[in-house]
Amino acid sequence: MSVVDEKLQDIYDEVLRRNPGETEFHQAVREVLDSLGAVVAKNPQYAEAAVIGRLCEPERQIIFKVAWVDDSGTVQINRGFRVEFNSALGPYKGGLRFHPSVNLGIVKFLGFEQIFKNSLTGMPIGGGKGGSDFDPKGRSEAEVMRFCQAFMTELYRHIGEYTDVPAGDIGVGGREVGYLFGQYKRITNRYESGVLTGKGLSWGGSQVRTEATGYGLVFFTDEVLRARGDSFEGKQVVVSGSGNVAIYAIEKVHQLGGTVVACSDSAGYVVDRDGLDLQLIKEIKLGRRGRISEYVDLKGGTATRYAKEGSIWEVPCDIALPSATQNELNAADATSLIANGCTIVAEGANMPCTPGGIRRLTEAGVVFAPGKAANAGGVATSALEMQQNASRDSWTFEHTEERLANIMRGIHDRCMETADEYGVPGSYLIGANIAGFTRAADAMLAQGII
Numbered sequence: 359m360s361v362v363d364e365k366l367q368d369i370y371d372e373v374l375r376r377n378p379g380e381t382e383f384h385q386a387v388r389e390v391l392d393s394l395g396a397v398v399a400k401n402p403q404y405a406e407a408a409v410i411g412r413l414c415e416p417e418r419q420i421i422f423k424v425a426w427v428d429d430s431g432t433v434q435i436n437r438g439f440r441v442e443f444n445s446a447l448g449p450y451k452g453g454l455r456f457h458p459s460v461n462l463g464i465v466k467f468l469g470f471e472q473i474f475k476n477s478l479t480g481m482p483i484g485g486g487k488g489g490s491d492f493d494p495k496g497r498s499e500a501e502v503m504r505f506c507q508a509f510m511t512e513l514y515r516h517i518g519e520y521t522d523v524p525a526g527d528i529g530v531g532g533r534e535v536g537y538l539f540g541q542y543k544r545i546t547n548r549y550e551s552g553v554l555t556g557k558g559l560s561w562g563g564s565q566v567r568t569e570a571t572g573y574g575l576v577f578f579t580d581e582v583l584r585a586r587g588d589s590f591e592g593k594q595v596v597v598s599g600s601g602n603v604a605i606y607a608i609e610k611v612h613q614l615g616g617t618v619v620a621c622s623d624s625a626g627y628v629v630d631r632d633g634l635d636l637q638l639i640k641e642i643k644l645g646r647r648g649r650i651s652e653y654v655d656l657k658g659g660t661a662t663r664y665a666k667e668g669s670i671w672e673v674p675c676d677i678a679l680p681s682a683t684q685n686e687l688n689a690a691d692a693t694s695l696i697a698n699g700c701t702i703v704a705e706g707a708n709m710p711c712t713p714g715g716i717r718r719l720t721e722a723g724v725v726f727a728p729g730k731a732a733n734a735g736g737v738a739t740s741a742l743e744m745q746q747n748a749s750r751d752s753w754t755f756e757h758t759e760e761r762l763a764n765i766m767r768g769i770h771d772r773c774m775e776t777a778d779e780y781g782v783p784g785s786y787l788i789g790a791n792i793a794g795f796t797r798a799a800d801a802m803l804a805q806g807i808i
């Protein structure tokens with residue numbers, strides 16, 4: 359398939375040529391280029407300065423060995439990554455993912471998306487991402503600590519509060535950020551709070567950062583509903599995943615009067631027609647790092663069931679919030695959602711919907727909110743954490759949550775206004791891509807050919 363604009367097609371062909379086999383990265387680039395036809399037509403200066411081609415090439419890609427010793431005394435070798443994609447708007451900013459599927463193409467897709475997402479927040483943060491193919495599942499606390507220390511022993515030389523500021527993503531939460539920060543401090547002998555975000559509250563972390571991605575996703579979706587004269591009240595919602603994003607999305611949906619009836623992990627999904635018991639999910643997933651299948655036995659009753667086969671998207675709902683991982687909702691899943699009357703799909707994860715899934719949803723008139731906009735609350739609150747670190751201040755939960763809600767409203771409105779301006783009213787996808795692109799692109803133009 360070809361990209362609409364000829365110049366953009368050339369850029370895409372070059373991305374394919376230079377990055378063979380990196381399918382997720384190709385997919386992420388393709389989605390953005392598909393949105394930019396009208397922008398390049400209206401603004402020839404972007405093509406003249408090769409802004410789009412330059413945006414597709416990371417400023418720096420770091421790959422390193424992480425050797426460590428497991429509890430049995432065996433040497434383990436993992437691979438670490440940090441892709442510093444674009445610093446036009448601020449220090450590179452984006453999470454670290456620890457998952458066996460991590461490779462350079464995955465980190466590049468995530469880093470590329472992060473440029474536009476971070477730009478869309480309106481905050482002074484560039485785009486980056488990193489991680490490792492380390493699998494934290496089944497590892498002891500001591501092993502996770504040793505791995506994090508080994509990982510930081512190389513990463514520390516590349517990061518800094520004015521250079522590159524990592525945070526969490528899949529497999530990296532408060533525990534890992536703690537071990538990473540401790541090792542950074544030990545190596546550098548600097549209490550440089552602003553070098554990492556997602557820290558604990560007593561040592562430089564921000565209120566609401568833990569909840570921010572899930573809460574922000576629901577605030578964004580609430581804006582979508584509000585724009586249609588509707589609300590979460592009485593809505594049935596399905597949220598995939600049961601990690602950081604999913605858990606706090608469920609919490610906020612319940613606070614706003616909706617009912618989440620299903621969630622999942624990589625082994626299967628649970629349905630609870632009475633509405634999920636979030637306290638129980640927190641005990642299983644946050645307390646014991648257990649499996650979501652345990653929910654059914656612990657909850658009891660006849661309203662719950664666990665499924666290993668099939669797709670969570672077969673569960674009827676009004677609103678779907680895919681919040682696990684990339685490409686978890688395809689065209690067949692979209693068909694099930696449409697058949698069951700779903701009207702809004704908002705991405706909590708990064709790129710959870712396949713291009714075929716998005717096409718089917720939008721053709722059927724389902725409102726589609728892309729991750730770059732809908733899940734930007736996490737990184738936006740990271741930027742608030744950096745702001746508090748820089749001023750050695752800490753804000754209250756209420757103040758920080760209000761800032762987050764305002765940021766999500768701002769992103770929503772920016773997407774809609776941009777979609778209107780470019781003649782695609784109602785398209786959050788194109789609005790997000792164009793608005794995210796133009797802020798970063800204008801900064802690149804101003805800063806010259808670098």
Ligand code: NDP
Nearest residue numbers: 527528529571599600601602603623624682683707708736
């Ligand atoms: P967590 O590690 O806390 O949770 C991930 C959840 O997704 C788990 O339930 C996990 O199940 C499931 N999952 C992970 N990989 C797969 C897979 N290959 N197939 C099926 N299920 C899978 O991560 P987060 O909640 O932080 O991240 C979820 C998504 O949100 C990711 O796409 C991430 O990039 C994105 N995101 C995260 C932000 C943040 O602040 N944390 C900010 C913005 C986006 P299991 O336990 O079985 O592996």
Ligand code: 2IT
Nearest residue numbers: 452453525527736737740
């Ligand atoms: O995908 C994301 O936006 C994140 N994982 C959060 C990044 C951050 O720096 O808070």
